[in-house]
Amino acid sequence: MNYLLHILILINIYIVLSVSLNLLAGYTGLLSICQAAFYGVGAYATALLSLKAGWPWLGTVAFGIIISGVISVGIGTASLRFRDDYFIIATLAFQVLLYSIMQNWIDLTQGPLGVSGIPQPLILGWQVSSNGGFFLLSLFFSALTFLFVRRIVNAPYGRVLQAIREDDLFALSLGKNVAAYKVSAFVIGAMLAAIAGSVYATYITYIDPTSFTVNESIFILAIVILGGSGSVLGSLAGAVFLVVVPELLRFLGMPSSISANIRQILYGTLLVVCMMWRPQGLIGKYSFQKDGSNR
Amino acid sequence: MTDKWFEIDGLNKSFDGLQALADFSCSVREGEIVGLIGPNGAGKTTLFNAITGFITPDAGNVTFRGVELIGMPSHEIVTLGIARTFQELRLIRRMTVIENVLLAFTNQPGERLGNLFIRWRASSIKEAENHKRAISLLEEVGLAEKSHGPAEDLSYGQQKLLSLVCCLAVGANLLLLDEPVAGLAPHMIEKILLIIRNLQAQGKSVVLVEHNLEVVMQVCNHVVFMAAGKKISEGTPEEVRNDPSVIEAYLS
Amino acid sequence: MLSQYIANGLQAGSITALIGIGFLIIYRTSGFFHFAQGIILTLSAYSVFFLLATGQLNLPLISIIFAILFIYGFGLLMEASIFQPLRGRGASGTTLLIASLGIYIVIQNSISLLFGDDTLSFRWWSVKPGLPLLGARFTTPQIAIILCSWVILVLTWVFIRYSKIGKRIKAVANDPTLARMVGIDVERIYLWAMGLGSALGGIAGILIACDTDIMPTMGMNPFMMGMVAAIIGGNTIWGTAAGALLLGMAKHIGIIWIPTRWQDAITFIILLGFLLFRPQGFSGKRKRKAAV
Numbered sequence: 001m002n003y004l005l006h007i008l009i010l011i012n013i014y015i016v017l018s019v020s021l022n023l024l025a026g027y028t029g030l031l032s033i034c035q036a037a038f039y040g041v042g043a044y045a046t047a048l049l050s051l052k053a054g055w056p057w058l059g060t061v062a063f064g065i066i067i068s069g070v071i072s073v074g075i076g077t078a079s080l081r082f083r084d085d086y087f088i089i090a091t092l093a094f095q096v097l098l099y100s101i102m103q104n105w106i107d108l109t110q111g112p113l114g115v116s117g118i119p120q121p122l123i124l125g126w127q128v129s130s131n132g133g134f135f136l137l138s139l140f141f142s143a144l145t146f147l148f149v150r151r152i153v154n155a156p157y158g159r160v161l162q163a164i165r166e167d168d169l170f171a172l173s174l175g176k177n178v179a180a181y182k183v184s185a186f187v188i189g190a191m192l193a194a195i196a197g198s199v200y201a202t203y204i205t206y207i208d209p210t211s212f213t214v215n216e217s218i219f220i221l222a223i224v225i226l227g228g229s230g231s232v233l234g235s236l237a238g239a240v241f242l243v244v245v246p247e248l249l250r251f252l253g254m255p256s257s258i259s260a261n262i263r264q265i266l267y268g269t270l271l272v273v274c275m276m277w278r279p280q281g282l283i284g285k286y287s288f289q290k291d292g293s294n295r
Numbered sequence: 296m297t298d299k300w301f302e303i304d305g306l307n308k309s310f311d312g313l314q315a316l317a318d319f320s321c322s323v324r325e326g327e328i329v330g331l332i333g334p335n336g337a338g339k340t341t342l343f344n345a346i347t348g349f350i351t352p353d354a355g356n357v358t359f360r361g362v363e364l365i366g367m368p369s370h371e372i373v374t375l376g377i378a379r380t381f382q383e384l385r386l387i388r389r390m391t392v393i394e395n396v397l398l399a400f401t402n403q404p405g406e407r408l409g410n411l412f413i414r415w416r417a418s419s420i421k422e423a424e425n426h427k428r429a430i431s432l433l434e435e436v437g438l439a440e441k442s443h444g445p446a447e448d449l450s451y452g453q454q455k456l457l458s459l460v461c462c463l464a465v466g467a468n469l470l471l472l473d474e475p476v477a478g479l480a481p482h483m484i485e486k487i488l489l490i491i492r493n494l495q496a497q498g499k500s501v502v503l504v505e506h507n508l509e510v511v512m513q514v515c516n517h518v519v520f521m522a523a524g525k526k527i528s529e530g531t532p533e534e535v536r537n538d539p540s541v542i543e544a545y546l547s
Numbered sequence: 548m549l550s551q552y553i554a555n556g557l558q559a560g561s562i563t564a565l566i567g568i569g570f571l572i573i574y575r576t577s578g579f580f581h582f583a584q585g586i587i588l589t590l591s592a593y594s595v596f597f598l599l600a601t602g603q604l605n606l607p608l609i610s611i612i613f614a615i616l617f618i619y620g621f622g623l624l625m626e627a628s629i630f631q632p633l634r635g636r637g638a639s640g641t642t643l644l645i646a647s648l649g650i651y652i653v654i655q656n657s658i659s660l661l662f663g664d665d666t667l668s669f670r671w672w673s674v675k676p677g678l679p680l681l682g683a684r685f686t687t688p689q690i691a692i693i694l695c696s697w698v699i700l701v702l703t704w705v706f707i708r709y710s711k712i713g714k715r716i717k718a719v720a721n722d723p724t725l726a727r728m729v730g731i732d733v734e735r736i737y738l739w740a741m742g743l744g745s746a747l748g749g750i751a752g753i754l755i756a757c758d759t760d761i762m763p764t765m766g767m768n769p770f771m772m773g774m775v776a777a778i779i780g781g782n783t784i785w786g787t788a789a790g791a792l793l794l795g796m797a798k799h800i801g802i803i804w805i806p807t808r809w810q811d812a813i814t815f816i817i818l819l820g821f822l823l824f825r826p827q828g829f830s831g832k833r834k835r836k837a838a839v
Binding site: 031078081082084085086088089090092093094096097100101103104214215218221222225258261262264265267268269270271272275276279287288 | 579580629632633636638639640641642643644645646648649650651652653655656657659660767771774778806808809811812815816818819822823
């Protein structure tokens, strides 16, 4: 039972990560490979502030959101000058930079040693310590993220984002401040990812830079794409699928040393297969195809 | 009908050594339909791009109701009251016809994030209103039946009509139309000319780039002929047609 | 001591130049960021290791040649089995990028699975003090690496500039539609570009392995440096070489002021600086879409 709850908690965390990236990548068409960096920012904010400064968990979440917000405004504004493919490279650069900071600013983050002993959250008198408790906590945030993003993408705001994805010059010619919309999507994505990080840190109680690498960013992107870009429900499905299936491998008796590799080979292959035969993903409405052809 | 409503003064732009606009000046009055004609590569689309902020000219001014447009971001120029269409027919093909029109409306509270949570009702109400406005605009041009299908399912002529409707939905006072009737059947052309004349009746102005000289003669009050980035001639359609320098420019 | 850093910088820069040019050829011709180039490096090094260490082919030079041919063939395989069909289905550059990401993940983990995550080495020579040259000590491998890199670089440039295929590569890079109209078999050129780019990456991977131990993640950082070099070099061959040298030097001379562990971060700060302030790089013009 505990194991089942553990899986569900992970699913909820990845729902937050993928839905937030979908807003940016699936709806606005801004493919970003730095979501894991913001995930890490939230995680480290929670880890360091609660452990070393005794902050309450919610306070650390708020701080993580604000820091992510500030960083992403900077990154977003700078990156938007670039054409589509260069934008991806810019996000890659930031991912590597932020990872480098996590790994090398030892005074702050303790580097490769990581931060252990992260306290569990005490929220308004409720001490979260069991897997059941964490399940409820993570469920709260994944539901919140799902509903929040769903509301904004079904509104005129979401319409503009999709128009930007399809033809940003056309959107501009209709008077939409395209740059502002892009930055806003990027910032929301970053702030939500930070929340996921805060939940992760307090649940696992130990974090180190290896959880927030380029590969992790690619994994989150894989969830979005495989589940279906441009569909919030798709990200839900993708998160469930990509968390559950590798775990099934463990049940088949595969030793954990190779299951990590197999898991990645699995989603790597799925990415290629998906692009070949079902680019819109499981429940998606959008594929990164050229205009009009082959939905 | 003030004289300084829309002024272009001494616009210059070169790309990689090619002079796309050479000291181009002209003005547009309120309620006027201006035809912009000239051979391919004359710089007509470049002019539109310069006016709407898609490119920055090397020199010159463009003022609209006294406000300098050069250096202003494109989306702000639209809010000032200038809208345009594109020669290559831009639309959001994957969205439905009505979504394209809804997209074009300005002042939508639902486009601002804050309103989606604090002023949710106001946003929904406005969206419903816009929905009605969109349907009526589409009815006027005969596209209402197709409103819930994707824009890419429309014929070329219908798509052109749709892009014009979107341009109208913006509610601008000066519309820059880049080859609005190119490649269309006569009945479609009539529809579009009717829309353009209606705009004039509402006190708005239209500048149209066109190769179809018959259309230009029919609907324009004023014609500007340009070639190689320069203004060669301007005046009434008759005057320009009979201007020897125009004939020469076409032949050379 | 400075001259030693310069020597090291020269070595790093030379290898990076090869990686960057391989990446560039694929990017300019096939029109997408081929992320999997990062693992091509690694795959190549492991191939040599496999051939040598498992006694399949005990002659080092032959093993190296085989590995390079293998990588070249692998590049062709990727292009023919994945990217070509994708293009046929109307894939955009982004779709190809995503497929390339997938390929990267699959191969990196396969290598991990087959060879483990610990470092390995196929070096058979003993470490000897280097030859003194201009105040620095160049070891024999270092000299070999630098010479090889530049010879191959020049050969590549000559090939692209003067050979029939090379000219067609340039034509496709400039305008695939136009190239097709004048009768160039564009699909075949894509194969050439991917093969050539992969081979260059493969050679670079082997050169890296001549001086450092190999591990499954070894390719990412050199690949990113190569990519950065291509971008700041303005998407031309010699610009990339210049950019690569700049980065190599910055990285190794930077040790004087900045601790080693921040070196990779420096590369990316340089990249971001260029992207922000001089997106056209050292040379060459890029057509930029109207930025919003």
